[in-house]
Amino acid sequence: MSAPDKQRTAMRSGHSDQHYDVIVVGAGMAGLSAAALLARHNYKVLVAEGHDRPGGCMTSWVRKPRDRNRVARRFVFDAGVQDISGLSPQAPVRHLLSQIGEQDSLDWLPVQHRYVVNGTTLDLPRNWDGLERVLCAAFAEDAAGISALLREIRLVYDELYAGMAAADYRPVTASAQMQSGQRFEHAARAAGQSYVALLERHIGNPTLISIFKILSEYVTDDPACLSLTDMVPLFGYYIGGGFYPAGGAQKLPDLLCRSIQRHHGEIRLKSRVNAFILRDGRIAGIELASGQAAYAPAVISNADIGASHGALLGPYDLPPRYRQRLKQLKRGPSAILINFGLDAIPDLPARVFVEQDGLIFGLGNPSAIDSTLAPAGHAALSLLHLLPEAEAHSWFALSPAQDEDARKLYAQKLIAAAGRVIPGLEDHIVHYEVAAPPTFRHYIQSENGSIYGAARGQWCPPVASPVPGLFLAGAGTATGPGVEAAVLSGLHAAHAVMDR
Ligand SMILES: Cc1cc2nc3c(=O)[nH]c(=O)nc-3n(C[C@H](O)[C@H](O)[C@H](O)COP(=O)(O)OP(=O)(O)OC[C@H]3O[C@@H](n4cnc5c(N)ncnc54)[C@H](O)[C@@H]3O)c2cc1C
Structure with missing residues (x-):
């Protein structure tokens, strides 16, 4: 029995159906990652x-709309995730899968990136040398700057990931970073460096600056707020590459659920948690909306960061500085997401980043690599356009009729813009549906319909909450948004529980 396993046995108090070692609130990628690792270590989860x-x-989810000939066509749509990083050897997703013995359980399809920026089209390779070669050839006047910029990014990337593995996927504290001295020198400095300022120091061509900025839409609508540390993990798409799980995004969470259940963990769906139960100032369990209670000495909350220390916690004497920081937290962006069923497969790679006439959006075309998502000759296509926090906020003041009109207007504008990248798009639409901020608030229970938890470039809560026994995991915490970061925060939370 490993040390954490032994500790767990000692921790467990009492034994009944409603008593657990750990309760995880929310089955997002962070919550499931934490639960999978803990269940693997024999925690009762x-x-x-x-x-x-x-x-x-x-x-x-699956939709079966009828086409022009009244034939039902089956499409698999994703809630958003179609390009996953973190699968290279030292990266968190690969690490988690190998820890739970599932490294070969999914078929990972490589996602190719194209950029269409103000008339320039560029296909970027999924490897570092190729990236430098293609960019230097396309922007010869900036070649020296490109090489210098990529060198700096790569130094930080290698240190960050080596540091992550050296810390065994626990949070790297500032003092540990100081102790490791020169080994993580570049990574330590990167936290205080502005990504955009670095870009502008090395690159002159405005189209190339846009290309380097646009990938940041995976974490923010405001690249100016990003430090080099925030941005560097995204370059993993050109180091280890990005991937799509064959069959649809749902395959990865489903795999984690099977692993949790195989290790005797329990997953309750349609089970909203209404409140944490506290005893003597520390976490003792949860209360479900059904009125049922479940008990554990540790709770990992994958719920919205505001809710974790607000509605779920209720009145609690949080340290004033922590409370103040939570109050000041800015939410990240929300989005318009359009899922299309098409009766043609766009001649595009699986991911296209578009900027034209000031409009920025991403096209996900997984049917280019996965034929199971739609009938032969058909495609499931997604279009994602970020909405800043203030615009997302104003959406909640709309009446149902205004909400419907606003979705229609956005759809018209975005379909017209996408039609310039996919000629004839409108003629091939069998079905489409539009998600807006209220959709995200409804399905992921995030404040303001925020899709990335909290804005970048500000303090975000670390894994350990000031409430004894409460741990936080998810996009709103210090690790940030994206599946790779959410998995890492889940690993942090699992280790925090095991290290208690
Ligand atoms: C449209 C879109 C596109 C994206 N594209 C990509 C991409 O291509 N690649 C990538 O890496 N990342 C992408 N992301 C970001 C990535 O999906 C997220 O950052 C990550 O999945 C967040 O995981 P999480 O664990 O923090 O929480 P979430 O996914 O937000 O999950 C939280 C879960 O907790 C549940 N919950 C909340 N409150 C309660 C409660 N009180 N009781 C019970 N359950 C509760 C919710 O129902 C939800 O299931 C995208 C996100 C969106 C929305």
Whole structure:
């Protein structure tokens, strides 16, 4: 029995159906990652999820609309995630899968990136040398700057990931970073460096600056707020590459659920948690909307960061500085997400980043690499356009009729813009549906319909809450948004529980 396993046996108090070692609130990628690792270490785990399926932002669903000939066509749509990093050897997703013995359980399809920026089209290779070669050839006047910029990014990337592995996927504290001295020198400095300022120091061509900025839409609508540390992990798409799980995004959370259940963990869907139960100032369990209670000495909250220390916690004497920081937290962006069923497969790679006439959006074309998502000759296509926090906020003041009109207007504008990248798009639409901020608030229970937890470039809560026994995991915490970061925060939370 490993040390954490032994500790767990000692921790468990009492034994009944409603008593667990750890309860995880929310089956997003962070919550499931924490639960999977803990269950693997023989912790008795309960995951309570409000939605009818696990995965949070990483879910999929099936639609069977009828085409012009009244034939029902089956499409698999994703709630958003279609390009996953973190699968290279030292990266968190690969690490988690190998820890739970599932490294070969999914078929990972490589996602190719194209950029279409103000008339320039560029296909970027999924490897570092190729990236430098293609960029230097396309922007010869900036070649020296490109090489210098990529060199700096790569130094930080290698240190960050080596540091992550050296810390065994626990949070790297500032003092540990100081102690490791020169080894993580570049990574330590990167936290205080502005990514955009670095870009502008090395690059002159405005189109190339846009290309380097646009990938940041995976974490923010405001690249100016990003430090080099925030941005560097995204370059993993050109080091280890990005991937799509064959069959749809849902495959990864489903795999984690099977692993949790195989290790005797319990997953309750349609089980919204209404409150944490506290005893003597520390966490003792949860209360479900059904009125049922479940008990554990540790709770990992994958719920919205505001809710974790607000509605779920209730009145609690948080340290004033922590409370103040939570109050000042800015939410990240929300989005318009359009899922299309098409009767043609766009001649595009699986991911296209577009900027034209000031409009920025991403096209996900997984049917280019996965023929199971739509009938032969058809495609499931997604279009994602970020909305800043203030615009997302104003959406909640709309009446149902205004909400419908606003979705229609956005759809018209975005379909017209996408039609310039996919000629004839409108003629091939069999079905489409539009998600807006209220959709995200409904399905992932995030404040303001925020899709990335909290804005970048500000303090975000670390894994350990000031409430004894409460741990935080998810996009709103210090690790940030994206599946790779959510998995890492889940690993942090699992280790925090095991290290108690
Ligand atoms: C449209 C879109 C596109 C994206 N594309 C990508 C991409 O291509 N690649 C990538 O890496 N990342 C992408 N992301 C980001 C990524 O999906 C998220 O950052 C990550 O999945 C967040 O995981 P999480 O664990 O923090 O929480 P979430 O996914 O937000 O899950 C939280 C879960 O907790 C549940 N919950 C909340 N409160 C309660 C409660 N009180 N009781 C019970 N359950 C509760 C929710 O129902 C939800 O299931 C995308 C996100 C969106 C929305």
